[in-house]
């Protein structure tokens with residue numbers, strides 16, 4: 001995004017505050033904020049990685065007197081030490097203000113009844129949804145996750161108008177409501193869905209089955225939590241609250257900024273955070289900047305809904321392969337099941353992409369024709385020519401982790 005003189009000043013102020021803490025005090029020991037005179041100077045600062053935050057466990061990120069801290073949150077991570085983020089009262093208030101703005105962008109008012117299913121506790125999700133809804137003046141229904149019977153009963157009895165959920169839980173609830181034939185007792189009109197990679201098919205199903213408008217809300221525990229950006233009714237990316245944060249989109253391999261509109265990894269610098277300011281924090285979320293004004297009239301700039309994680313992408317013959325794009329492409333072709341596997345090998349100096357996919361077809365000629373369709377679609381949409389091989393249903397090994405559908409055997 002653009003860096004105005006005012007933004008540079010705010011970033012410098014944030015760096016000054018960050019240096020009060022142990023972590024940045026050490027990292028930026030030789031750097032004075034006054035040395036940062038331009039965007040170029042700022043971009044020379046090192047990135048902050050999640051691993052750095054883990055190393056600072058438990059309270060190494062603390063950048064104010066401990067008496068000012070009113071709360072901590074923690075991001076679990078899949079392995080190893082968690083990350084602890086301390087919040088001052090101002091941090092908590094700022095988060096609520098941003099979240100309220102998210103709800104307003106999605107068209108909520110104090111007349112809404114907000115049904116919150118994300119979890120409460122150390123994790124930032126549930127309480128963030130709650131703070132924003134209360135500040136808006138809506139009626140909050142703090143359900144937390146699980147207990148589908150009770151969720152649906154409360155939705156019916158309290159006439160919830162807004163569902164806050166992950167995409168998978170929203171889908172589960174939609175299916176249950178359909179199965180129980182209680183759709184006419186439900187008054188939901190909007191869904192606020194925690195942003196993650198989710199396909200267009202799933203979005204359409206949730207919207208249709210629940211009869212709601214869907215909004216993608218973005219955030220991560222390290223930077224407040226959910227609520228730092230949201231899509232508007234025009235569904236063309238997420239508006240980001242750039243009075244609280246500065247963001248960059250970088251090439252995850254080189255660390256250089258990508259050209260505007262190109263896919264890369266989102267990097268965030270906090271502008272107002274007191275408890276644990278973060279400078280150039282790598283989110284590992286893949287997205288791209290969307291330029292130009294939005295039809296909704298909001299002045300806040302936009303990033304695309306998440307495309308995936310930078311850890312998942314693979315480069316072949318100079319072209320990036322994103323698992324989400326492959327999912328999307330294959331799901332758009334009739335008779336291709338969602339089960340597939342890509343094996344990338346390096347043979348005789350060339351990269352070879354073998355793409356195995358399952359199909360319910362059994363006729364050999366029809367399978368051959370389908371392989372050709374897949375090859376053409378891949379070439380057109382992704383820019384690579386794989387060697388597709390159709391196999392019968394259930395023939396590919398099932399893996400517990402979705403991310404292990406692409407195997408890079410080159411190195």
Ligand code: ZN
Nearest residue numbers: 232294296298
């Ligand atoms: Zn908009």
